[in-house]
Amino acid sequence: MSVEAHEQFEQVLEAPRKRNLRRSLAWRFWRRFRTLEQAVAIRFSSSLTRRIVVLNLGGLVALLLGFLYLNQFREGLIDARVQSLQVQGEIIAAAVAASASVATDAITVDPEKLLQLIPGKGGAPDESRPSLEFSINPERIGPVLRRLVSPTRTRARIYDRDGYLLLDSRALSARGDILRLDLPPQNEDTGNWLDRIWAAMKRSFTYNELPLYEDIGMANGNTYPEVARALSNEAKSVVRMNARGETIVSVAVPIELLHTVGGALLLSTQGGDIDAIIASERWAIIRVFLVSAAIMLLLSLLLAGTIAGPMHRLAEAAERVRRGIKSRQEIPDFTNRSDEIGHLSGALRDMTRALYHRMDAIESFAADVAHELKNPLTSLRSAVETLPIARTEDAHKRLLAIIQHDVRRLDRLISDISDASRLDAELARADMEPVNLARIVGTVVEIANHVEQESARVMLDIAAPGPGEDARKNGFLILGHDSRLGQVLNNLIDNAKSFSQPGGSVRVSLRPAKAALANGTLADGFEVIVDDDGPGIPADAFERIFERFYTDRPNQGFGQNSGLGLSISRQIIEAHGGRIRGMNRIAAGADGAPRILGARFVVWIRAAR
Structure with a gap:
C-alpha cells in the first residue's frame, strides 16, 4: 500500500471517531445546559424567589430610570455648548464685520487687524463716531466663514439686516465658494416607524419640554426669535429638539461694525452632536446597570436560596407531619442559624415534639383509662353473673355490696377522667x-x-x-x-x-x-x-x-x-x-x-x- 493510500485509509477511519467525539461534546454541553436550565427553573418556581429578584431588580431599574431622566450631565453639556457657540459666534461675527464693505467706499477694513477688534463690537466703542451703513458680500466672506466654521462642525447662517438669508455653511464648497444647490427641505425626514418610536422615547427622557426645531430654509430669519433679537443688537440662544428627537442649540449674534448692525449670524449644532455625547454617557450608565443587575440577580438568588429553600423544606416537612399518620416525621434542623429561619425551625421542631408528646399522652391516657375501667367492669360483671346463683342471703348481700362499690368506683373514675380530659383544652382556651x-x-x-x-x-x-x-x-x-x-x-x-x-x-x-x-x-x-x-x-x-x-x-x-x-x-x-x-x-x-x-x-x- 502506498503512503497516500495509507493516509487516505487513516482519514477514513478517523472521520467516524471525530464525528463521535463532536457528538459526545455536544451531548455533554446539552446535558449541562439542561441541568442549568432545570436548576434555574426550579429556583424561579418559588414565589418568594421571584419576589426577592423582582424587588431587588425593581429598585435598580428605578435608579437607572432616575439617572437617565434626571441626569444633570445633559444640562451642563448644553450650557457649555451655548457658551462655546456664543464665543465662536462673536469671533465669526467680528470676522464677517471686518470683511464687510462700507457702502460709501470711503472706509475699508483690514482683515489683518481682526485681533485688534473687540469681539462682537467690530471696533472701539466711541459714541462720537458716526454710524455707517455697510453691506455683507457673500462671495467675500464665504472663505472666511468656511475656515472658521468647518473645524467646529457647526452650521452657520448669515442674514442681512432685513432677515433674508445671505449665506449658509451647508452651501459652501471646500474652497469656500457658494454652491448653487437646492437647500434641504424644511421638514426633515423622520425615518421609518422604528425611528419615530425611538425619537419619541428619546423625547420622553428629556428633562423638560423643548420647542420643536424646524428648518425654515430660505424663509425670513425673523421667524427664529434669536435672529430677531440679534438684528436688534442683542445676542440670543435657544435650545430646541428636531423631529428625530435630537437636541439643536442655536445662538444668534449681531454682525456689527461701528455701532451699526448689518446682519445676524446664526450658529446651530448638528442634530446628533450633543445627543451622541449624551447617548455615550447613558450607554455607560446602562453598562454599569447591566453589571449591577447581574450581580444583584446573583445575590438575590443566593439570598433566596438561604430563605426560600429552607422555607420550602420546612413547609414540606410540616405537610409530611400532617399526613404522616403511621410514621413520625422530623422537621429539618436550622437552629444553627441566628435569623428568623433558625427561630422558625426551632419553633416547628418544638411544636412537633409537643404534638407527638401530646399524641403519646393521649394514647397512654386512653390505655390507662381502658385498663382502669376494665377492672371494675370485670368485677362488676363477675358479681352480676354470680348473683343469680347465690344460695345464701349472706352471699347475696356481699355480691350486692361489691356491685355498689364497683358502681361508685366507676362513677368516681368517669368523673375524674372527664375532668382530666377537659383540663388541657380549658387551660389553653x-x-x-x-x-x-x-x-x-x-x-x-x-x-x-x-x-x-x-x-x-x-x-x-x-x-x-x-x-x-x-x-x-x-x-x-x-x-x-x-x-x-x-x-x-x-x-x-x-x-x-x-x-x-x-x-x-x-x-x-x-x-x-x-x-x-x-x-x-x-x-x-x-x-x-x-x-x-x-x-x-x-x-x-x-x-x-x-x-x-x-x-x-x-x-x-x-x-x-x-x-x-x-x-x-x-x-x-x-x-x-x-x-x-x-x-x-x-x-x-x-x-x-x-x-x-x-x-x-x-x-x-x-x-x-
Missing part, C-alpha cells in the same frame, strides 16, 4: 389573669376546716414577702387560673388529711422563694408547702405518685381513690410554669436512725411581673 395566691390558699384552708371538722385540722402559715407589704392583699400576685390552682391545693390538702389520724394536723405554709429556671437564671416566686404526719412516701415512688391511676393506700380499701389527683395537680402546675415535688420529712430517731415524720409536697409558682 382561658387567659391567665393576676390572682392573689395568699387569698386562694386561705380560702381553700378555711373550706377544708369547715367541711370535715372531725378529721385532721389544717393549719395555715403565711410568711410576709417583704417589709411593709400586706401578704394577704397584694404580696403574692401570680398569673394563673384561680379555680384550677384551688383544685391543686384542695387535692394536696385532701391527700394529706386522708393519711393523717383524726385529731391530727395538716400544716400549709406560703412563703416567697427563688427557683432556678431551665436557662440557669433565678426567678422570683412563691412556695406552697403541705405537710402531714402520715406514713410518708415509699422511697421508690417519689415520681410514680404523679402518674395517672397510681395509688398506694394499704390501710384503705381497694378502689377508694382513682389515682388521678396528683397527676392532675402536676399537669395544672406545669401549665402555670411552676413545678411540684413530693418528699418525706425525716428526723433522727432515739436510736440515731432516720425516722419518717410524714410526707411533704412543695409547689413553686413564678411571681407575676
Whole structure:
C-alpha cells in the first residue's frame, strides 16, 4: 500500500471517531445546559424567589430610570455648548464685520487687524463716531466663514439686516465658494416607524419640554426669535429638539461694525452632536446597570436560596407531619442559624415534639383509662353473673355490696377522667389573669376546716414577702387560673388529711422563694408547702405518685381513690410554669436512725411581673 493510500485509509477511519467525539461534546454541553436550565427553573418556581429578584431588580431599574431622566450631565453639556457657540459666534461675527464693505467706499477694513477688534463690537466703542451703513458680500466672506466654521462642525447662517438669508455653511464648497444647490427641505425626514418610536422615547427622557426645531430654509430669519433679537443688537440662544428627537442649540449674534448692525449670524449644532455625547454617557450608565443587575440577580438568588429553600423544606416537612399518620416525621434542623429561619425551625421542631408528646399522652391516657375501667367492669360483671346463683342471703348481700362499690368506683373514675380530659383544652382556651395566691390558699384552708371538722385540722402559715407589704392583699400576685390552682391545693390538702389520724394536723405554709429556671437564671416566686404526719412516701415512688391511676393506700380499701389527683395537680402546675415535688420529712430517731415524720409536697409558682 502506498503512503497516500495509507493516509487516505487513516482519514477514513478517523472521520467516524471525530464525528463521535463532536457528538459526545455536544451531548455533554446539552446535558449541562439542561441541568442549568432545570436548576434555574426550579429556583424561579418559588414565589418568594421571584419576589426577592423582582424587588431587588425593581429598585435598580428605578435608579437607572432616575439617572437617565434626571441626569444633570445633559444640562451642563448644553450650557457649555451655548457658551462655546456664543464665543465662536462673536469671533465669526467680528470676522464677517471686518470683511464687510462700507457702502460709501470711503472706509475699508483690514482683515489683518481682526485681533485688534473687540469681539462682537467690530471696533472701539466711541459714541462720537458716526454710524455707517455697510453691506455683507457673500462671495467675500464665504472663505472666511468656511475656515472658521468647518473645524467646529457647526452650521452657520448669515442674514442681512432685513432677515433674508445671505449665506449658509451647508452651501459652501471646500474652497469656500457658494454652491448653487437646492437647500434641504424644511421638514426633515423622520425615518421609518422604528425611528419615530425611538425619537419619541428619546423625547420622553428629556428633562423638560423643548420647542420643536424646524428648518425654515430660505424663509425670513425673523421667524427664529434669536435672529430677531440679534438684528436688534442683542445676542440670543435657544435650545430646541428636531423631529428625530435630537437636541439643536442655536445662538444668534449681531454682525456689527461701528455701532451699526448689518446682519445676524446664526450658529446651530448638528442634530446628533450633543445627543451622541449624551447617548455615550447613558450607554455607560446602562453598562454599569447591566453589571449591577447581574450581580444583584446573583445575590438575590443566593439570598433566596438561604430563605426560600429552607422555607420550602420546612413547609414540606410540616405537610409530611400532617399526613404522616403511621410514621413520625422530623422537621429539618436550622437552629444553627441566628435569623428568623433558625427561630422558625426551632419553633416547628418544638411544636412537633409537643404534638407527638401530646399524641403519646393521649394514647397512654386512653390505655390507662381502658385498663382502669376494665377492672371494675370485670368485677362488676363477675358479681352480676354470680348473683343469680347465690344460695345464701349472706352471699347475696356481699355480691350486692361489691356491685355498689364497683358502681361508685366507676362513677368516681368517669368523673375524674372527664375532668382530666377537659383540663388541657380549658387551660389553653382561658387567659391567665393576676390572682392573689395568699387569698386562694386561705380560702381553700378555711373550706377544708369547715367541711370535715372531725378529721385532721389544717393549719395555715403565711410568711410576709417583704417589709411593709400586706401578704394577704397584694404580696403574692401570680398569673394563673384561680379555680384550677384551688383544685391543686384542695387535692394536696385532701391527700394529706386522708393519711393523717383524726385529731391530727395538716400544716400549709406560703412563703416567697427563688427557683432556678431551665436557662440557669433565678426567678422570683412563691412556695406552697403541705405537710402531714402520715406514713410518708415509699422511697421508690417519689415520681410514680404523679402518674395517672397510681395509688398506694394499704390501710384503705381497694378502689377508694382513682389515682388521678396528683397527676392532675402536676399537669395544672406545669401549665402555670411552676413545678411540684413530693418528699418525706425525716428526723433522727432515739436510736440515731432516720425516722419518717410524714410526707411533704412543695409547689413553686413564678411571681407575676
